[in-house]
Amino acid sequence: MERTADRGAQRRAAPPLLQNAFRPFFLAGAFWAAALVPIWVWEFSGGGSGPFASLGLTGHAHEMLYGYLAAIICGFSLTAIPNWTGRAPVAGNGLAALFGLWVAGRIAVLAVDGMIAALVDIAFLFVLAAVAFREVMAGKNWRNLPVVALLTLFALSHLLFHAPEYYLAAIRGTFAVAALLIALIGGRIVPSFTRNWLASVTSPHTATMPGPMKAYDKASIGVLALALLGWVIAPAHLLTGGLLVFAGLTQLVRLARWKGQATLAEPLVWSLHAGYAWLGISVVLIGAAIAWPAAITASAGLHAMAAGLIGTMTLAVMTRASLGHTGRARKADTVTTLIYILAHLGAIIRVCAALHANDTLLLAAGATLWSGAFLLFCIGYAPMLFGSKPTSPVSG
Numbered sequence: 001m002e003r004t005a006d007r008g009a010q011r012r013a014a015p016p017l018l019q020n021a022f023r024p025f026f027l028a029g030a031f032w033a034a035a036l037v038p039i040w041v042w043e044f045s046g047g048g049s050g051p052f053a054s055l056g057l058t059g060h061a062h063e064m065l066y067g068y069l070a071a072i073i074c075g076f077s078l079t080a081i082p083n084w085t086g087r088a089p090v091a092g093n094g095l096a097a098l099f100g101l102w103v104a105g106r107i108a109v110l111a112v113d114g115m116i117a118a119l120v121d122i123a124f125l126f127v128l129a130a131v132a133f134r135e136v137m138a139g140k141n142w143r144n145l146p147v148v149a150l151l152t153l154f155a156l157s158h159l160l161f162h163a164p165e166y167y168l169a170a171i172r173g174t175f176a177v178a179a180l181l182i183a184l185i186g187g188r189i190v191p192s193f194t195r196n197w198l199a200s201v202t203s204p205h206t207a208t209m210p211g212p213m214k215a216y217d218k219a220s221i222g223v224l225a226l227a228l229l230g231w232v233i234a235p236a237h238l239l240t241g242g243l244l245v246f247a248g249l250t251q252l253v254r255l256a257r258w259k260g261q262a263t264l265a266e267p268l269v270w271s272l273h274a275g276y277a278w279l280g281i282s283v284v285l286i287g288a289a290i291a292w293p294a295a296i297t298a299s300a301g302l303h304a305m306a307a308g309l310i311g312t313m314t315l316a317v318m319t320r321a322s323l324g325h326t327g328r329a330r331k332a333d334t335v336t337t338l339i340y341i342l343a344h345l346g347a348i349i350r351v352c353a354a355l356h357a358n359d360t361l362l363l364a365a366g367a368t369l370w371s372g373a374f375l376l377f378c379i380g381y382a383p384m385l386f387g388s389k390p391t392s393p394v395s396g
Contacts, residue, residue: 011091016388019091020325023385024099025075026318027378032106033068033311034374036060041367045360058167059109064306065174066125066158067106072314073181074102074128077151079321080185081132085139090131101127118162125155146184153177169232175305176228182279182313183221183251188212190272191258193320197269198262205262216257220250227283236290244287252280267332268320271340275313278347282309285351299354307370308347315343315373322381327389335380339373346370 017023040060055063082089090098101124108117129151136144154177161170191212198206210216227247230240260273286301319336323329332340346369353362 010093011088014092014095017386018095018099020089021078021091021095021098022075022318022321022325024095025071025078025102026322027382027385028099028102029068029071029075029314030318030374030377030381032063032071034371034378036063036068037367037371041363044358044363061171062109062161063106065171065178066121066161067109069174069178069310069314070125070128070154070158071102072318073151073154073178074098074124076314076317076321077128077132077147078135079325081135081139081141081144084144085135085141087135087139090135098124098127098131122155122159122162125151125158129155147181150177150181150184172232172235175302176232178310179228179279179283179305180221180225182276182309183224186272186276186279186313187217187221187254189317190255190276193272194258194260194263194269197266198259201265203262205259209259210257217254220247220254223247223250224283227287231286238291241287241290245284245291246287248280248283248285248287250280251283252277255280267337267340268316268323268330271312271316271319271332274340274344275309275316278304278308278312297354299358300351303350303354304347307350307366308344311347311370311373312340312343315339315377318377319381322384326384326387328384335376339376339380342369342373342376346373 011019036055040055043055078090078095081087101120105121105124108120129148132151133148136142136148154174157170157173157177160166160173163170191209195206195209198209223243224247227240227243230237230243234240255273255276258273260270263269263273282301282304284301285296285304286298289296289298289301319332319339320330323331346366349362349366349369353359353366356362
């Protein structure tokens with residue numbers, strides 16, 4: 001208890017940017033996403049190397065997963081865990097050290113080479129998993145140990161990525177972990193936030209909203225986990241393809257139960273439903289590409305999961321968490337709504353590009369819109385992430 005009180009005091013003494021993990025990690029992660037995709041499209045289109053060295057397909061995949069995605073997962077998990085455990089959040093010098101480790105990993109990957117660079121890069125996710133485990137155990141918050149387990153698997157898949165003969169399996173494993181994290185955590189927050197909003201507008205749909213983690217939810221996550229495991233181990237097997245299609249459809253049915261059609265008046269809520277829809281769509285496309293490779297490219301499903309699911313769902317969570325945890329009203333303004341629209345349009349065009357032999361014009365259009373969404377997040381949300389909470393309470 002005394003240790004938690006000390007951490008609380010350190011947090012209050014820290015500058016606003018270091019008072020919560022979401023502040024530096026959301027901002028830096030969004031900037032990284034906004035920069036990386038145009039650099040890669042420029043390289044892919046024959047424009048030459050990026051500012052440090054050529055990313056290449058491997059570098060592009062690495063930095064989107066273990067750079068951008070890792071930053072957002074860190075920001076979200078270390079912000080959510082204190083709500084689960086009742087402990088003070090990691091802040092101040094500890095947060096600065098963790099953020100510095102993430103930055104060092106980016107520099108090591110792009111500007112340095114060799115074993116030491118790889119170790120610096122790998123260390124971040126293992127430290128994050130260890131911190132999350134410590135917080136969950138100290139708070140005796142056993143129900144969230146599966147989240148810690150998935151963070152650990154994320155770290156292990158990153159380690160595997162650095163073994164050249166296994167890096168493709170590592171990428172599939174990382175996508176699988178991300179999809180399961182969204183299925184698990186998104187399966188809590190999407191219906192919960194939806195129910196709260198429906199109740200606030202006295203919608204008749206409130207009474208018919210299903211409770212959290214009912215039998216169907218657990219079964220659909222189990223099917224998804226089995227299908228994704230098959231994809232990691234046997235990515236070309238026809239049975240894997242069929243199981244993925246079935247798992248994706250079960251997630252779409254799960255989403256339909258959450259009354260998303262009743263939330264169109266509030267972008268902060270419908271964005272969560274739209275983001276979650278990409279889970280079912282991407283898993284179906286990945287499975288369909290295995291079953292019908294002549295009709296659907298593997299790249300379509302991967303980018304539906306990367307640009308669609310991960311991109312739009314992280315933005316939906318980043319905007320909502322940033323507003324709520326900085327004392328603002330949980331209501332989307334024009335900038336926030338535009339962020340969602342740009343991200344979804346960019347993801348749709350990127351999937352279309354994959355279905356049309358990575359047409360350069362479509363790639364450029366998708367990258368501009370998708371990266372524009374993250375750049376707009378940086379511009380629109382930087383003042384609140386750098387600044388203190390409002391002195392007077394904000395309603396909403």
